[in-house]
Amino acid sequence: VKAVLAAGFALLVWVPTGPVTGTARADPGTGAVNPNPPFVGHTEWTQSGRLASLRVFPTPSGRLASREPNNPGAADEAWAEVLAMAPNADTPGMHAQFICHWQFAELAQPGKTSWNLEPWRPVVDDAEMAASGCNPGGPEEPN
Numbered sequence: 001v002k003a004v005l006a007a008g009f010a011l012l013v014w015v016p017t018g019p020v021t022g023t024a025r026a027d028p029g030t031g032a033v034n035p036n037p038p039f040v041g042h043t044e045w046t047q048s049g050r051l052a053s054l055r056v057f058p059t060p061s062g063r064l065a066s067r068e069p070n071n072p073g074a075a076d077e078a079w080a081e082v083l084a085m086a087p088n089a090d091t092p093g094m095h096a097q098f099i100c101h102w103q104f105a106e107l108a109q110p111g112k113t114s115w116n117l118e119p120w121r122p123v124v125d126d127a128e129m130a131a132s133g134c135n136p137g138g139p140e141e142p143n
Contacts, residue, residue: 035065039078043085044114054089055114056082056098063111066102075102093123100134108133 039062044055058066058078065074079098083090094117101115115134124136 035061035068035074037061037077038081039065039074040081040085043082043089045086051118051120054082054086054094054117054119056101056117057114063106066106069103075099078102089117089119091119093121094119096123096126096129097121097134097136100129104130104134 038059041057041059041062043057046053046055062078065071065078068074079095082098097117098115101117105112105115118135121135121137124132128136
């Protein structure tokens with residue numbers, strides 16, 4: 001994620017390398033595909049030493065929706081789904097990490113099993129969030 005984000009935001013183009021599946025429907029007459037909720041299949045809290053991490057498992061439809069840059073409503077819907085499954089994730093830092101993953105994970109690491117959000121990470125501005133590869137304050141998986 002970090003390499004793609006650090007390369008600058010000049011132009012990000014998604015080119016599928018395999019079949020794209022998901023719950024989606026085509027708008028009649030336009031050929032446009034609109035992914036439908038649910039965007040998150042499930043969440044799972046894990047522990048690495050004393051540090052907690054929330055693993056967010058996007059659905060195929062969620063992955064497809066996250067690739068659409070002009071659809072902020074889908075990101076809001078997906079975050080609401082996360083909070084319905086893990087209410088204690090409702091912190092500014094975790095929300096910012098989720099939005100960063102929503103915007104960039106499928107571009108940088110398509111098909112990554114989960115998007116990991118950590119409550120112990122610092123709250124940073126958007127530029128630092130992007131520069132850190134959505135993982136401010138240290139590596140993705142601490143040792």
